[in-house]
Amino acid sequence: MARGKLILITGVTRGLGRAMSDEFVRQGHTVVGCGRSSKEIEKLRKVAGAPHDYYPVDVSSDDEVKTWASLVLNTHGAPDLLLNNAAIINANARLWEVSSREFSEVVDTNLKGVANVIRHFGPAMVKRKTGVIVNFSSGWGRSTDAEVAPYCATKWAVEGLTQSLSQELPSGMAAVALNPGIINTEMLRSSFGASAASYPSPEEWAHVAVPFLLKLDAKDNGRPLTVPGHEP
Ligand SMILES: NC(=O)c1ccc[n+]([C@@H]2O[C@H](COP(=O)([O-])OP(=O)(O)OC[C@H]3O[C@@H](n4cnc5c(N)ncnc54)[C@H](OP(=O)(O)O)[C@@H]3O)[C@@H](O)[C@H]2O)c1
Numbered sequence: 001m002a003r004g005k006l007i008l009i010t011g012v013t014r015g016l017g018r019a020m021s022d023e024f025v026r027q028g029h030t031v032v033g034c035g036r037s038s039k040e041i042e043k044l045r046k047v048a049g050a051p052h053d054y055y056p057v058d059v060s061s062d063d064e065v066k067t068w069a070s071l072v073l074n075t076h077g078a079p080d081l082l083l084n085n086a087a088i089i090n091a092n093a094r095l096w097e098v099s100s101r102e103f104s105e106v107v108d109t110n111l112k113g114v115a116n117v118i119r120h121f122g123p124a125m126v127k128r129k130t131g132v133i134v135n136f137s138s139g140w141g142r143s144t145d146a147e148v149a150p151y152c153a154t155k156w157a158v159e160g161l162t163q164s165l166s167q168e169l170p171s172g173m174a175a176v177a178l179n180p181g182i183i184n185t186e187m188l189r190s191s192f193g194a195s196a197a198s199y200p201s202p203e204e205w206a207h208v209a210v211p212f213l214l215k216l217d218a219k220d221n222g223r224p225l226t227v228p229g230h231e232p
Helices: 015-026 038-048 062-076 100-128 149-166 186-198 202-214
Strands: 006-010 030-035 053-056 081-084 131-136 173-179
Touching: 006 015, 006 100, 015 030, 015 038, 015 202, 030 038, 030 062, 038 053, 053 062, 062 100, 081 100, 081 202, 100 131, 100 149, 131 149, 149 173
Parallel strands: 006 030, 006 081, 030 053, 081 131, 131 173
Antiparallel strands: none
């Protein structure tokens, strides 16, 4: 039996996804999550237990997401809150130095992964005419810096995709692009190096972000948002 709201989170094995999962569980909600690391997913299954549910899924694979969605929708029903959080960043490099393979991996995860999840979970939410879809953007979805062009390109695309989606949803639902702020995670350490340590931890961030996410509703549809206290 689901408790509280049903929250679907991609990328729960570390960073913001893991911190949100822990905080939603702590607040009495039911979390269904995914990530690629089977080892971390197994640990989460053991620690959180039922009704929470975690699966090894690569969001860049439409087939894997399709199978996952069918399992989740049959077991838990449509999510109340869908958090498209999973993403990767390119290793710092000028655009002409980024290999075709790395560029594709960033696009396949950050942009096509979001579309894959919406393709397979969206119809059940639309049928029910309720629910909020939050697509994780970035400060780099609204501004740019050198050496992160592939990442910036996908996050600007997430902003556009989300605006367009918000114009397609039935009234009662919402799609928002969310800039989480700057938080000390593995991703931040990749681009900021040692200075990442001066930013808040994912756990500190989740204390503010989770209540904010729980309050989102239809009136927020199409609004590009930033987690309060984490504005640029
Ligand atoms: N940290 C920041 O300061 C910051 C700033 C702006 C925006 N953001 C955004 O916030 C979100 C979370 O970032 P983070 O800092 O927490 O990153 P992170 O620490 O690197 O964690 C990323 C998570 O996504 C998962 N993931 C990556 N590729 C995946 C795939 N193909 N399929 C399924 N899961 C995948 C990873 O797990 P596996 O490796 O196990 O798959 C991991 O759990 C991202 O959308 C990021 O762009 C973060």
